[in-house]
Amino acid sequence: MPEDPSKPAEHIPATGPEPSAQASAQAQARAQAEDHYYAALDHVAEGDDNQAIDAYRRSLAADPAFTDALHGLSRALQDLNRLDEAIEVAQQISAIDPDDILAHTSLSILYQKKGMVPEAEAEGNKARVLGWKQQLKKVSG
Numbered sequence: 001m002p003e004d005p006s007k008p009a010e011h012i013p014a015t016g017p018e019p020s021a022q023a024s025a026q027a028q029a030r031a032q033a034e035d036h037y038y039a040a041l042d043h044v045a046e047g048d049d050n051q052a053i054d055a056y057r058r059s060l061a062a063d064p065a066f067t068d069a070l071h072g073l074s075r076a077l078q079d080l081n082r083l084d085e086a087i088e089v090a091q092q093i094s095a096i097d098p099d100d101i102l103a104h105t106s107l108s109i110l111y112q113k114k115g116m117v118p119e120a121e122a123e124g125n126k127a128r129v130l131g132w133k134q135q136l137k138k139v140s141g
Contacts, residue, residue, distance in 0.1 A: 040072055048075045065094050069101065073108055078113075085089035086110050101130045 040055035056073035059066060070093045077086035087110045093103035104127035111120035 024124065027100070029062050030066070031057045033066045033069060035059075037066065037069045037072065044072070044076065044107075049079050052076045053080075065096055067097055067103075067131075071102060071106070074110075078106075078110060083110055083114050087114075099130055099133075101127050101134070104130065 013071050018097055036055050036059035040052045043052035053064045053073060053076045055071050056076065059069040060073070063069075070089055071081070072084045074089040075092070077089060078084075079139060088108065090106045090110060093100055094107065097103065107125035108120045108127060111117075111123060
């Protein structure tokens with residue numbers, strides 16, 4: 001049956017890209033992030049922390065939630081004694097994944113290096129509790 005020209009056409013709002021297109025774009029971004037991440041690891045192995053930092057940042061430009069690259073970046077910054085920057089990155093990891101034990105352990109170490117003992121102890125305690133929780137899940141699961 002033809003549409004009645006006197007009635008306005010029904011509008012179906014666009015909801016964004018097709019789920020498959022969105023998934024494909026995410027997969028492509030992650031692949032690009034991983035390429036830069038592995039390049040950063042090569043730079044670390046060569047002892048070039050500055051080049052590693054650049055590659056980690058390129059990885060994160062492709063996928064800002066790629067926690068492996070964030071961990072690497074934090075460590076490279078720590079190795080160059082850029083502790084405030086390393087703390088910022090470790091805090092980003094903790095914000096993305098509050099249950100990331102390594103993020104809390106890294107924060108504890110970084111705070112300790114800066115002489116921030118209460119903060120270091122608090123982060124160390126968080127890491128310990130998360131570790132216990134994971135162990136309990138394995139035992140009861």
